[in-house]
Amino acid sequence: FPSHDIPETFSAIESEKDRVKHLSGERIRDEFLKIIDSPQPAYGIDLLQKTGLLTFIIPELEEGIGCEQKGAHIYDVYQHCLHALQHAADKGFDRVTRLSALFHDIGKPRTRRYDRAKDKYTFFGHEVVGAKMAKAILERLKVPRETVSRVTSMVRNHMFFSDTEQITLSAVRRIVAKVGVEHIWDLMNVRECDRVGMKKAEVPYRLRKYHAMIEEVS
Numbered sequence: 001f002p003s004h005d006i007p008e009t010f011s012a013i014e015s016e017k018d019r020v021k022h023l024s025g026e027r028i029r030d031e032f033l034k035i036i037d038s039p040q041p042a043y044g045i046d047l048l049q050k051t052g053l054l055t056f057i058i059p060e061l062e063e064g065i066g067c068e069q070k071g072a073h074i075y076d077v078y079q080h081c082l083h084a085l086q087h088a089a090d091k092g093f094d095r096v097t098r099l100s101a102l103f104h105d106i107g108k109p110r111t112r113r114y115d116r117a118k119d120k121y122t123f124f125g126h127e128v129v130g131a132k133m134a135k136a137i138l139e140r141l142k143v144p145r146e147t148v149s150r151v152t153s154m155v156r157n158h159m160f161f162s163d164t165e166q167i168t169l170s171a172v173r174r175i176v177a178k179v180g181v182e183h184i185w186d187l188m189n190v191r192e193c194d195r196v197g198m199k200k201a202e203v204p205y206r207l208r209k210y211h212a213m214i215e216e217v218s
Contacts, residue, residue, distance in 0.1 A: 013051040020056045028057060029141045036098050042086035045102070049078075057141075060133055061102075063109040070120050073198055077108045084197030088189070096147060097186050100154035101193035103134040107155075131156035153179050154190050161191040161210050172210070173217045181218050188214070 020028070035044035045061070048054040054062060064077030073080060084101040093101075107130025108123045115122055134155045138148040160175050161167075176184050192207065 010051060013053070017052045017056070020053055025140070025142045029143060032057060032141060033095070033143075036085075036102070037095060039089060040086070041089050041098060041102075042082040045082060045085070058137055060106055060137060064106070067109045067112065068121070069108070069123075075197070077105055080197045081105055082197075083199075084193040087193045087196040091189070091192075093189050093193075094186075096150045096154065097189050097193070099134075099138070099147070099151045100158070100186070100190045101197070103130060103137070103151065104155050104158045104190060104194055106130045106133050106137075127156055127159045150183065150186075153183070154187055157187060158190050158194060161188065161207065167210065167213065169213060169217055172213045176214060176217055184214055184218070 035041050035048075038044055045054070048057060049062065049065075061078060061081070064079075064081060067077040069075070069077060069080070075083060081102055081104070084104065085098055088098040088101040105123075105126065107126040107128070110133075111123045111126040111129050113122045113124070114120075131152050135148055135152045138151060157175065157179055175187075179187050188207070188211065195207070
């Protein structure tokens with residue numbers, strides 16, 4: 001339902017949005033997770049932003065609006081995270097993977113630096129900062145502890161499968177041990193969402209190579 005078809009609803013939400021501050025954390029959590037689990041979660045999150053509700057729920061996501069990335073990225077951080085989330089939903093990935101896709105780059109605005117010599121932005125350590133932010137957000141929303149732990153791990157480790165020239169079997173063995181053999185494929189799915197969120201191919205050669213290496217060490 002496009003916003004121009006329901007102007008009265010949008011107007012009412014915008015005029016009453018401050019009242020969301022008086023809702024219990026559990027109620028906000030339940031409604032937020034319904035959006036995450038829906039077929040169109042990116043649309044739902046964007047509606048929260050356009051109505052001004054996101055400011056009261058996850059203001060950290062709004063830090064990515066207009067945060068240009070340059071390089072291989074054609075979207076700002078906010079739009080990139082929404083595209084990654086939507087791919088997770090389109091593929092039928094579980095709630096943890098969807099949340100991880102949404103939050104995987106949430107630390108970028110706070111770590112962005114401009115490299116004048118190379119005319120590009122750097123985001124060193126954004127996965128570390130992002131993991132701390134994701135943990136704080138999910139705990140604030142009173143999400144179950146197991147979900148918080150798994151999402152935090154996915155965000156913290158999502159850069160492992162970035163497009164490096166070489167990854168050794170011993171390095172793959174270490175990351176499998178770190179995130180758990182039962183969750184390593186979730187991490188691969190988050191990496192896929194990251195790539196598709198950049199409008200890149202779903203499973204390029206390097207990701208296929210990593211798949212084979214994980215199977216070998218597992």
